[in-house]
Amino acid sequence: MFEPRPQEPAYAFIPNAPHPETNRYGKPVETVPEGHALRGVSLNINDDSSVGTNPNRYKQHGFYFNADNCIACHACEAACSEKNNLPAHIAFRSVGYVEGGSFPAYVRMNISMACNHCDDPVCLKGCPTLAYTKFAEYGAVLQDPDICFGCGYCTWVCPYNAPQLDPVAGHVSKCNMCVDRLEVGLKPACAAACLAGALDFGVIETTPEHREQLETRLPGFPTPEITHPNIRFQQAKSLPREMRRTDSMPLRYVRDEHHANVYTPTVAEDGRPKQWNLKKLRSREDPLVIFTLVSQAVVGAFLMLFLGPLFGVTMFAHAAHPLLHATLLLGLLGIETVALVLSTLHLGQPHRFYRAFNNLRNSPVSREVAGIAVFYNLLGAYTLFTALPGLFAWFPQAMLAMAVQVSGWGALFAGLAAIYFMSRIYRIPARPFWNHWQVLASFFGNVLSLGALTVGLAYLWLGEAGAGLAQTLSLPVLAGLVLEAVGLAYHARDLTRGGGEGAASHYLQRTDFGYTYWARNAGLALSALMALALAWLGGGAWSWSLLALLVFGTAIVGRALFYVLVVPTTMPGAFFWRNRGFEQHARETGLADMPQLGVVPDAH
Amino acid sequence: MRRLEDLQGEFERAVFLAAYHSPQQRRRRHWALLGLVVKHGLLRGLAFSWPAYVLALAAVYSDTSHALAYLAVLLLAVGVSGMILIRGVRDDYRARVQGRLREKTGHSGV
Numbered sequence: 001m002f003e004p005r006p007q008e009p010a011y012a013f014i015p016n017a018p019h020p021e022t023n024r025y026g027k028p029v030e031t032v033p034e035g036h037a038l039r040g041v042s043l044n045i046n047d048d049s050s051v052g053t054n055p056n057r058y059k060q061h062g063f064y065f066n067a068d069n070c071i072a073c074h075a076c077e078a079a080c081s082e083k084n085n086l087p088a089h090i091a092f093r094s095v096g097y098v099e100g101g102s103f104p105a106y107v108r109m110n111i112s113m114a115c116n117h118c119d120d121p122v123c124l125k126g127c128p129t130l131a132y133t134k135f136a137e138y139g140a141v142l143q144d145p146d147i148c149f150g151c152g153y154c155t156w157v158c159p160y161n162a163p164q165l166d167p168v169a170g171h172v173s174k175c176n177m178c179v180d181r182l183e184v185g186l187k188p189a190c191a192a193a194c195l196a197g198a199l200d201f202g203v204i205e206t207t208p209e210h211r212e213q214l215e216t217r218l219p220g221f222p223t224p225e226i227t228h229p230n231i232r233f234q235q236a237k238s239l240p241r242e243m244r245r246t247d248s249m250p251l252r253y254v255r256d257e258h259h260a261n262v263y264t265p266t267v268a269e270d271g272r273p274k275q276w277n278l279k280k281l282r283s284r285e286d287p288l289v290i291f292t293l294v295s296q297a298v299v300g301a302f303l304m305l306f307l308g309p310l311f312g313v314t315m316f317a318h319a320a321h322p323l324l325h326a327t328l329l330l331g332l333l334g335i336e337t338v339a340l341v342l343s344t345l346h347l348g349q350p351h352r353f354y355r356a357f358n359n360l361r362n363s364p365v366s367r368e369v370a371g372i373a374v375f376y377n378l379l380g381a382y383t384l385f386t387a388l389p390g391l392f393a394w395f396p397q398a399m400l401a402m403a404v405q406v407s408g409w410g411a412l413f414a415g416l417a418a419i420y421f422m423s424r425i426y427r428i429p430a431r432p433f434w435n436h437w438q439v440l441a442s443f444f445g446n447v448l449s450l451g452a453l454t455v456g457l458a459y460l461w462l463g464e465a466g467a468g469l470a471q472t473l474s475l476p477v478l479a480g481l482v483l484e485a486v487g488l489a490y491h492a493r494d495l496t497r498g499g500g501e502g503a504a505s506h507y508l509q510r511t512d513f514g515y516t517y518w519a520r521n522a523g524l525a526l527s528a529l530m531a532l533a534l535a536w537l538g539g540g541a542w543s544w545s546l547l548a549l550l551v552f553g554t555a556i557v558g559r560a561l562f563y564v565l566v567v568p569t570t571m572p573g574a575f576f577w578r579n580r581g582f583e584q585h586a587r588e589t590g591l592a593d594m595p596q597l598g599v600v601p602d603a604h
Numbered sequence: 605m606r607r608l609e610d611l612q613g614e615f616e617r618a619v620f621l622a623a624y625h626s627p628q629q630r631r632r633r634h635w636a637l638l639g640l641v642v643k644h645g646l647l648r649g650l651a652f653s654w655p656a657y658v659l660a661l662a663a664v665y666s667d668t669s670h671a672l673a674y675l676a677v678l679l680l681a682v683g684v685s686g687m688i689l690i691r692g693v694r695d696d697y698r699a700r701v702q703g704r705l706r707e708k709t710g711h712s713g714v
Contacts, residue, residue, distance in 0.1 A: 330662045334677035337656045341684045351692035354648045373652060380655025388661055 001050050002180040012192040013185050016055060017206040023060065024216070025228045027119050029204055031058050031136045038136040045180045052137070052183025060119075060139035061177065062204040062230030063191065065112060066211060067218060068237045070198035072097060072110040079193030080114070083178060088598040090164045092175040093190050096572040098220045098253060100240035107239055111220055112199055113571045114190065115162035115175035116229030117141045122430070123154035123163055123174075128365035129355040131172070139204075139230065140177040148172050149355050150348015153365050159222040159430035160229065161570040161578070167601050170348030204230050212236065219243040219253040219263035222569035226429045235261070244268065247573035248581025250504045265500040265569075267507045274514030281516065284602065285563040287346040292422060293450065293555055294339035295372060296443055298332045299415035300451015302379060304476065305329070306408050308455075313472060316455070318386050321463055326387030328458045333383050336376055364424035371418025378411035419443050432502030433566045436494060441487030442562075446555060449480030449527075453548040460541040470544055474535035477551070481528040484558075488521070501567040509565050516557060523554035608703040623705055632706035637697060644692045649685060656681035 004012075019029050032038045039058060042049045072095050080086070080093040093114035101107045117134075121141045124132035131147040132154070134140070143154075143163065148171040154163040155172065163174045178188035186192065191201040200208040207214060213234040216224040220243065221233070243253040243263060250270065253263035305328065308316030318325045344350045356369040385392065385404045392400050423443045426434035456473040495506040509517045527550045534543060573579045583599050586592040592599040608624070611617045623629060650657075659678045663671040 326662070330659060330674060333655055334659055334674065337653075337659075337677060337681045341681060344688065345684070349691075351688045351690075351695065353688065354652070376655055377652075380658050383655070384658050384661075388658075388665060390665065391661065 001048055001052070002045075002184050002186070004184055004186055008186070012187055014054070014056070014061075014182070014187050014202050015206075015209070017202060017208075019059070019203045019206045023119070023205050023230075025119055027060075027228070029060050031060055031139050036136070043135070043137055043179060043183065045183070054138075054182055054185050056203050057137055057183075060117075060204045060230060061182070061202065062117065062139075062232065063114070063188075064200040064202065064208050064211065064214075064232050065218075065234070066198045066200070067109050067111065067233060067235040068198075069196045070095070070110040070112060071196050072108075073195055075193045075195050076112050076190035076199050079189040080175070083189035084173075084176070087166070087168070088595050089168070089600045090166050090173070091598070092162075092164065092173070094161075094571075094573075094578055096220070096247070096574050096578055098243040098245055098572050100243040105240075107237075109219060109235070109239060109243065110198075111218065111571060112190070113160055113162075113221075115141060115177070116160055116227070116231045117175075117177055118230060119228035120226075122157040122159075122227050122428075125359075125362040126153050126157040126365065128153065128357075128359050128363045128369065129352075130358040135179075138177060138179060138182050140179050140182075142176055142179070143172065143174050145169070145171045145173045147355065148348075149350075149352035151346075151356070151365065152348075153363075153425070156568070157428050157430055159226050159569045161568070165348070165600075167348065172348075204232070215261055217261055217263070219255075220245070220572040222430065222571075226569075245572045246575045247579035249567055249570075249572075250507055251501065251567070265504075267499070267503045269507060272511045274511055276515045277513050278516065280512070281557065281560040281564060283560070283564050285346075286560075287342040289556065289559045289563065291339045291343040291346075292443070293446065293552075293559055294335055295422070296419060296446040297450035297454050298336045298339070298379075299375065299419055300447035300449075300476075300480075301328070301332055301454040302411060302415060302451070303447065304451050304455045304473070306382075306412055313469075315459065315463070315469060321459075324458065324463045326383075327462065328455065329379075329383040329387050331458070332454075333376075333379060336379065340372070340376065364421050364427075368418055368421040368425055371414055371421050374414040375411050375418050378407045378414055381407040382411055416447075419447055430569045431566050432498065432500060432569070433495065433505035434562075435502075436491050438487035438491035442484050442558075445480040445482075445484030445487065447480065448476040448483070449531075449551055450555060452476040452480070453544075453551055456544050457541075457548055460544050468538065470534050470539040471536075474531045474539075477547070478528060478531040478535060481524060481531060481551070485524055485528065488524075501569050504567045505565045508567070509561065513561060513565065517561065520554055520557045520561065523550055523557070527551045527554060620705065624703075629706060633701055636701045636706060637693070640693045640696050640701075644689045644696070648692060649689045653681065653685045656685070 022028050040051060042051050074095050077091055077093050077095060081091060084092060086092065093112060095110055095112045097108050097110045099106065099108045117140050121132065121134055123143070124134060124141060128151060129147050129149055131144045133142055135142055150165065150170045150172065152165045152172065155161070155165050163172045165172050181188060187201040191199045194200070197210065202208055205214065211234050213236060214232040215235065216229070216232065218233045218235055219239065241255045245251050250268045251265050252268040254266045256262040256264055305316050305325070314320055316325070344353045347353060357366055359366045360370060382404065385400060385407060389400070420440070423440040426439045428435055452473045456470065459469055492506060495502040527547060530547050530550065534547065576582050577598070583592070586597060586599045587602060591597055608617065608620055611620055656678060659674040663674040663678065
């Protein structure tokens with residue numbers, strides 16, 4: 001059990017204050033009722049089997065932040081880092097700020113933020129390994145770094161940037177509410193260390209000493225509707241109508257005319273020029289660019305090969321071109337193998353890949369991985385049965401034919417399900433740029449276009465296919481490209497209309513990556529025109545290859561843009577700290593090599 | 605299961621180490637290692653990556669040019685999956701076998 005210091009001051013202890021039955025989201029403050037099986041269980045902190053004596057052990061606790069008092073001394077950060085023995089590049093709690101007005105009426109509002117131990121923790125639902133648990137004790141959302149395999153999905157879904165991916169350790173870790181201190185009635189280290197009376201802690205919906213407000217909104221804080229966070233704010237001092245960020249996010253917060261405390265995120269258009277920025281297309285998500293595109297191409301190619309004969313394209317039947325058919329299937333298996341290897345190496349701990357199946361009930365990542373794994377295995381079986389029938393000469397032919405059909409249809413449905421769940425991964429409210437049906441349209445558009453192009457390349461170069469095949473396969477290519485283009489058009493329109501972080505992403509798309517964005521759009525249009533021409537006139541291997549080059553190139557650039565453009569609903573950073581722009585500058589100039597600067601190593 | 609890291613006294617540690625280096629404990633650790641290799645190799649390796657090995661069969665049945673391509677992919681896949689599996693075995697061995705006295709022959713503790 002945690003031992004309080006001999007002369008621990010009174011302010012370090014959590015007061016025992018009256019509270020309402022339910023919180024403002026309608027959830028009981030008491031996490032489990034009297035007599036529940038979860039009561040009286042040890043948290044086993046550091047193998048200590050004793051049970052804490054805190055009388056409010058089974059009540060939801062939360063942080064209270066008084067923005068009027070915070071002076072950005074960073075004592076809370078330091079106390080947290082010291083308590084949790086964190087390296088310089090990881091901070092469970094961080095202090096950022098927004099500023100407004102102009103000299104001499106300049107106003108700066110500091111925000112100290114860690115995990116909010118939400119009522120509806122999206123990290124818990126999204127984690128494929130089940131590393132997260134919401135405990136009945138204090139309502140704490142705790143994460144086990146020993147279970148985590150470092151995919152970083154929780155860092156995508158959390159609107160508050162609470163989970164921290166440590167590329168050195170290869171796993172995520174986060175604020176643990178200092179539950180060991182809570183067990184003996186002490187406030188978490190950060191709240192106990194606060195010099196200015198800005199950060200406090202207690203049972204949720206109780207009003208701490210010297211406070212008046214229990215707000216859930218603050219300029220720069222994402223909407224509480226996503227996760228129902230357990231943090232309450234006070235911000236009584238008047239602020240300018242518009243507050244700006246000092247980090248590189250092109251966002252500002254504008255006061256709602258009808259609600260004085262509500263500040264809406266709005267794009268901060270600063271007239272930046274249109275650029276290519278091709279080097280910045282590279283990101284730590286590069287393996288995902290390859291994995292998603294290759295998987296979509298392979299599923300699409302298999303779809304063409306398997307369904308083609310049913311739709312009258314007899315050329316795709318195994319009997320028509322046995323060697324070519326077998327070669328193509330084996331080729332698909334080979335490139336999907338490489339894609340899977342890349343996606344596994346993207347993890348912080350690749351050797352724990354099998355934990356991705358742990359959360360099939362809730363996590364789209366688990367479902368996608370399961371879908372791809374089933375597809376890959378059934379594709380392997382189908383390939384084995386059709387490409388190497390000599391191995392099964394001893395097998396009754398009727399059973400072999402049935403095995404071919406079962407594995408083929410199974411692979412088809414598993415592949416399509418995997419692509420669907422792949423798109424669900426990106427439907428994240430905390431990432432508005434991704435949270436649009438365009439993702440689904442784009443992924444299935446790529447299934448059609450890339451799949452048909454892959455099959456066409458094999459048959460036009462290695463087979464004896466004529467212009468007719470190019471005409472036939474141009475139709476799915478065209479359909480895929482049109483589907484993607486329609487999705488992109490609606491995406492751009494909805495981002496602009498929706499405002500906030502989504503509009504900020506679109507602003508970056510039109511400026512920092514402006515030329516690249518338009519080149520991608522032009523590539524898409526040109527590809528569609530070319531596919532239309534091939535569908536009309538037919539074509540040979542060379543014209544098909546040119547189309548494939550254009551479509552694959554456009555798809556790679558488009559997918560890379562998809563990953564680098566996202567502006568999450570994270571908390572505001574500072575000029576140096578939690579600032580993408582500064583981190584990039586530090587890497588370019590070598591400052592990042594100094595570990596004391598705390599720039600996260602550029603690895604995943 | 606007793607762990608070396610839990611022991612504070614010099615005498616206790618000396619007794620522990622004497623038992624730890626005994627032939628019986630060595631044998632038990634070897635069995636545990638074998639169990640981990642089987643667990644990772646079959647359940648977490650072959651069960652997921654066997655389609656890559658279909659390429660090896662294809663190489664056997666193909667002409668030389670195709671065979672080389674299949675073998676190249678196969679070698680890459682085997683290399684990477686082997687590396688991943690070895691790390692898994694190593695981590696589990698360190699976490700569950702190394703520095704502990706094993707009580708049951710062949711029990712990998714996993």
